[in-house]
Amino acid sequence: MRYEAVIGxxxxxxxxxxxxxxxxxxxxxxxSAAPNTxxxxxxxxxPGVLPVVNRQAVEYALRVALALDCEVAQxxxxxxxxxxxxxxxxxxQISQYEYPLAERGRLVVDTxxxxxxxxxxxxxxxxxxxxxxxxxxxxxxxxxxxxxxxxPLLEIVSEPDMHSLEEVxxxxxxLRSILRALGVNSGDMEKGVIRFExxxxxxxxxxxxxxxxxxxxxxxxxxxxERAIAYELERQAAxxxxxxxxxxxxxxxxxSEGRTYSQRSKEExxxxxxxxxxxxxxxxxxxxxxxxxxxxxxxxxxxxQQRFMNNYALxxxxxxxxxxxxxxxxxYEAAVAAGAAPRLAANYLLGEVFAWMNASGxxxxxxxxxxxxxxxxxxxxxxxxxNQNTAKAVxxxxxxxxREAAEIIAASGLQQVxxxxxxxxxxxxxxxxxxxxxxxxxxxxxxxxxxxxxxxMRAAAGRANPQILRRELARQLGNLKR
Amino acid sequence: MSLTxxxxxxxxxLARLELTAEEKERYRQQLSAILDYARRLQEVDTTGIxxxxxxxxxRSRLREDRVEPSLTPAELLRNAPHAEKDQFRVPPVIx
Numbered sequence: 001m002r003y004e005a006v007i008g009x010x011x012x013x014x015x016x017x018x019x020x021x022x023x024x025x026x027x028x029x030x031x032s033a034a035p036n037t038x039x040x041x042x043x044x045x046x047p048g049v050l051p052v053v054n055r056q057a058v059e060y061a062l063r064v065a066l067a068l069d070c071e072v073a074q075x076x077x078x079x080x081x082x083x084x085x086x087x088x089x090x091x092x093q094i095s096q097y098e099y100p101l102a103e104r105g106r107l108v109v110d111t112x113x114x115x116x117x118x119x120x121x122x123x124x125x126x127x128x129x130x131x132x133x134x135x136x137x138x139x140x141x142x143x144x145x146x147x148x149x150x151x152p153l154l155e156i157v158s159e160p161d162m163h164s165l166e167e168v169x170x171x172x173x174x175l176r177s178i179l180r181a182l183g184v185n186s187g188d189m190e191k192g193v194i195r196f197e198x199x200x201x202x203x204x205x206x207x208x209x210x211x212x213x214x215x216x217x218x219x220x221x222x223x224x225x226e227r228a229i230a231y232e233l234e235r236q237a238a239x240x241x242x243x244x245x246x247x248x249x250x251x252x253x254x255x256s257e258g259r260t261y262s263q264r265s266k267e268e269x270x271x272x273x274x275x276x277x278x279x280x281x282x283x284x285x286x287x288x289x290x291x292x293x294x295x296x297x298x299x300x301x302x303x304x305q306q307r308f309m310n311n312y313a314l315x316x317x318x319x320x321x322x323x324x325x326x327x328x329x330x331x332y333e334a335a336v337a338a339g340a341a342p343r344l345a346a347n348y349l350l351g352e353v354f355a356w357m358n359a360s361g362x363x364x365x366x367x368x369x370x371x372x373x374x375x376x377x378x379x380x381x382x383x384x385x386x387n388q389n390t391a392k393a394v395x396x397x398x399x400x401x402x403r404e405a406a407e408i409i410a411a412s413g414l415q416q417v418x419x420x421x422x423x424x425x426x427x428x429x430x431x432x433x434x435x436x437x438x439x440x441x442x443x444x445x446x447x448x449x450x451x452x453x454x455x456x457m458r459a460a461a462g463r464a465n466p467q468i469l470r471r472e473l474a475r476q477l478g479n480l481k482r
Numbered sequence: 483m484s485l486t487x488x489x490x491x492x493x494x495x496l497a498r499l500e501l502t503a504e505e506k507e508r509y510r511q512q513l514s515a516i517l518d519y520a521r522r523l524q525e526v527d528t529t530g531i532x533x534x535x536x537x538x539x540x541r542s543r544l545r546e547d548r549v550e551p552s553l554t555p556a557e558l559l560r561n562a563p564h565a566e567k568d569q570f571r572v573p574p575v576i577x
Contacts, residue, residue: 017547018547018548018549019545019547019548019549019550024545024548024549024550025549025550025552026549026552034555034568035555035567035568035569036555036558036559036568036569037552037554037555038552039552039553039555039558040552040553041553044553044558052543052544052545053542053543053544053545054544054545054547055544055545055546055547056546056547057547058544075541077535077536082496082497083496084496084497084498085575086570086572086575099535132575133569134574134575136574140574141566141571141572141573141574142571142572142573142574142575143566143567143569143570143571143572144569144570144571144572145569146558146570271492271496273496276535276536278536280536280542281536281540281541281542281543282535282536282540282541282542283541283542284540284541284542
């Protein structure tokens with residue numbers, strides 16, 4: 001039977017505040033900081049302490065809520081989510097439950113088959129947990145580092161509106177780039193600052209009824225998320241094909257074994273006994289605050305992409321790649337403002353510069369070229385002072401040592417030969433030196449025209465202006481035919 | 483309505499509490515009495531009245547995002563029954 005996938009995603013994103021959600025401990029890189037160096041009585045869950053909400057965390061959450069077209073609650077409530085686990089020092093996590101910060105939003109994403117709208121159920125604030133390290137050197141035990149405990153965490157819950165892995169990928173990557181564009185999360189997956197949980201079910205194609213869903217927890221990379229969902233869709237299809245039923249359960253994902261596994265019984269795991277957090281009064285976001293946050297919203301990647309398509313006549317794919325990161329987009333626009341032809345600049349940035357970054361492993365911020373030096377090269381290319389091969393070679397040198405295009409070209413004599421007399425002489429010489437090929441050409445082997453072109457270009461050390469060369473070659477060969 | 487002993491045991495196990503048979507019976511009665519009282523409250527018509535979740539002042543005071551010194555690992559772990567490599571040591575947690 002053919003099945004339709006029904007997938008919802010919960011995204012947990014750490015917020016880039018300086019201090020924690022409810023105390024003044026520093027937010028440190030939990031993958032590299034020395035253990036338990038950013039912990040105080042509040043985030044260690046000691047008796048008699050009180051949490052105080054970090055204003056910046058709320059403001060970051062508001063940015064995300066607005067970017068996702070959510071309705072922001074004027075009053076929202078924190079709640080205690082109670083469960084027992086050693087990475088949770090208080091025995092409960094402060095989260096939001098019945099009255100979240102924001103609800104009913106949407107995110108429009110692009111897929112190969114067109115636009116998709118994924119509805120957002122809710123966006124709420126909570127705190128991260130500590131980190132457990134399992135040791136087994138004959139005496140099994142676990143070690144607890146609370147540096148991450150209390151770091152502000154934003155939970156973004158989608159409706160089950162995704163029906164393919166491609167849609168899940170588009171949603172997750174789009175959300176990541178929005179979080180980065182808003183400056184609220186680094187997007188650095190390897191540091192674990194974005195984590196996913198997926199709700200997955202399948203139903204016979206065309207059926208309106210939802211199948212039994214499973215929840216896959218602890219998906220810490222795009223790769224793990226996609227593999228886990230793909231595995232789960234196949235597993236469930238196999239179960240239904242056998243006429244059996246999918247069990248509703250919480251699953252973990254084993255990256256090494258490439259399979260999901262049953263984590264704990266549903267009843268136990270989900271008996272969180274939520275109740276309103278007695279230590280925190282309601283969180284009030286008044287209209288003034290919300291208006292100010294709205295007024296300060298940066299341009300989002302998708303809006304920028306649309307603008308690039310409209311203003312610079314770029315293809316959708318190119319516009320998206322350039323618009324995704326604010327830094328790349330700003331460089332591109334500065335280069336265009338400095339006189340670079342928009343499409344040519346886009347091609348060279350996405351082709352040569354991105355390839356160089358991939359090969360060197362250097363981030364965009366480490367580039368030695370400036371928008372104006374890059375624009376200088378693009379202008380020389382457009383005006384025919386250099387040809388494409390030369391431009392690429394010059395750009396590689398610019399990326400290596402940061403010199404200006406004009407300087408490199410002057411130093412190495414790489415200017416394109418556009419002088420018609422020089423090219424005329426070169427063409428005449430090549431035809432003279434290759435009488436056998438000329439004869440074959442005249443006997444109908446017209447593809448040799450390309451070979452002549454190559455020979456002249458070689459004689460010109462690659463610097464001949466290709467348009468002038470092509471025209472001159474055609475003229476001289478035409479003369480021979482008569 | 484009364485809570486069953488099994489329900490009391492479930493609640494106790496979620497809170498990692500070990501109760502004697504006598505305690506289970508005592509808490510079963512006390513918790514049942516609390517639930518009965520809540521049920522009486524629920525009979526009140528609260529249509530149009532926003533839920534009260536807190537008796538604290540009407541809104542959260544917010545804190546500026548400023549870092550202040552934390553405890554040292556030694557201070558943090560001073561009361562820990564078991565510590566190792568500047569971390570709390572706990573029985574193995576099986577995933």
